[in-house]
Amino acid sequence: MATSASQKIAANKPWLKSYPPGVPHEIGQLEFPSLGALFEDACARFAARPAYTLMGKSISYAELLELSSRIGAFLQSKGLEKGDRVAIMMPNILQYPAVLFGVLRAGFTVVNVNPLYTPRELQHQLTDSGAKAIFVLENFATTVEKVMGKVPVEHVVVTAMGDLLGGLKGAIVNLVVRRLKKMVPAWSLPGHVSFKAALAQGQGRALAAASVTPDDNAFLQYTGGTTGVSKGATLSQGNVLANVEQNKAWIEVAFKDRPEPEQLVYVCALPLYHIFALTINAVIGASKGAQNILIPNPRDIPGFVKELAKYKVHVFPGLNTLFNALMNNPDFAKLDFSSLMLTIGGGMAVQQPVAERWKKMTGVPIFEGYGLSETSPVATTNRFDSTDFTGTIGLPIPSTEIAIRDEDGRDLPPGEVGEICIRGPQVMKGYWNRPDETAKVMTEDGFFRSGDMGFMDENGYVKIVDRKKDMILVSGFNVYPNEIEEYAVSHPGILEAAAIGVPDEHSGEAVKLFIVKRDPGLSEQDVKDWCAKGLTNYKRPRHIEFRADLPKTNVGKILRRELRG
Secondary structure (H helix, E strand, O other): OOOOHHHHHHHHOHHHHHOOOOOOOOOOOOOOOOHHHHHHHHHHHOOOOEEEEEOOEEEEHHHHHHHHHHHHHHHHHOOOOOOOEEEEEOOOOOHHHHHHHHHHHOOOEEEEOOOOOOHHHHHHHHHHHOOOEEEEEHHHHHHHHHHOOOOOOOEEEEEOOOOOOOHHHHHHHHHHHHHHOOOOOOOOOOOOEEHHHHHHHHHOOOOOOOOOOOOOEEEEEEEOOOOOOOEEEEEEHHHHHHHHHHHHHHHHHHHOOOOOOOOOEEEEOOOOOOHHHHHHHHHHHHHOOOEEEEOOOOOOHHHHHHHHOOOOOOEEEEOHHHHHHHHOOOOHHHOOOOOOOEEEEOOOOOOHHHHHHHHHHHOOOEEEEEEOHHHOOEEEEOOOOOOOOOOOOEEEOOOOEEEEEOOOOOEOOOOOOEEEEEEOOOOOOEEOOOHHHHHHHEOOOOOEEEEEEEEEOOOOOEEEEEEHHHOEEEOOEEEOHHHHHHHHOOOOOEEEEEEEEEEEOOOEEEEEEEEEEOOOOOOHHHHHHHHHHHOOHHHOOOEEEEOOOOOEOOOOOEOHHHHHO
């Protein structure tokens, strides 16, 4: 009997049958040849709208276009050529998008740098990328000073927190940051240019048009620091533009029952140097003419909540740890959430108790998605028209294929755990100057091996069970830390939890659980009794350690490797 087309789809791409009505299975031709062209189009269409807001000061799309023109022209005047790498070492401040789009419009490649890097980490990234220039906030200039002479950087531009906040306000902010809060360690960078001087030098020059194609490099997005030496995922213009189109097709469903506001307001609490905020907030935000509310220090939860109170926010991208921390602030519950339309969780697993609490508090579910630096980043996400947290990372987005494979590269049937492998136009070109590392993660048929273990159900929804490297082996049984942690934090007395494997002479490895208490009276026995209720014997933690806090990356992911010691 002949197999129908729909039966073939169900067998090969089961997720397509679960797509929301009206969402295309594939994206079409890219609308723009480059990210610079996308940005210029957005600035023409949304010129008068506020694009970014920091500490009550907004800059419009028209102003951002002018600032980025000056930055791009300044860099071109220094002799940089198409494809040269320019590092950006700044938190979420107004200067970041000005530099980001200036670099891209001038035809250069952005190298995003975590401002909290140590000199050793910075030296590796600047040397590996071959960055010719760096823009840095003065708070972190001392780190740059320590590596100069050992890296290929020829041009250093130093900015201060208040440089784009306006005359008096900017001066006051800089005074507070430098003198009162003493947040700027002494530094000396002979030959550096101030941000304001760079703007002035670029003002009288025309930005030369760069003939950028979708195949040209847009970003070197460094990743893999948790698994060894950090590698630069080479993301082309087309990689990121494709992810924009994929996400725009998907997001339309969110406005099916509630019309899209004239201008969307995004919270931008995740750092723009991280791929999640970079694509979701900066690039997709620009394409939709959105306003991004910049939060330079999301760890200052009271300050963050005060800032949120000032705006009617529609889109809130975040991480599990951030959502959890906000809900533990009493003032957060007093905010007006009536305008909130979309909460997107990524970067790490969203825990069910956190998701349930968020929906109860805000009225909006957390839609969990999944991706990596290597996938620009979004590969899967939940339907934005569902009303509940699914506990999965959702469905592959348009033009994306997910295969679950065993160690020999064979496809596994629905329900079986294997490595999540991704193919689509958003998958990186490879690791910068590392063909050996690229070969390890790219399959012959073009799939990227994520290193995450998971399964797909018969409807195409994907569930992560854990990172390969984090898996704990207890007497031959695979134990996934995410499961232990999610169950542990469902106890009302537990604020945060992290599970690792420790050597055990009887079982090979045993589970050790690190806990941050919500209830000061919580005891080790309380935790063990709780785990005995919901976890089979080999999954139960044998060792409990209470901590005041857990080590996290600057983005908020819990660092299990540091707990392993």
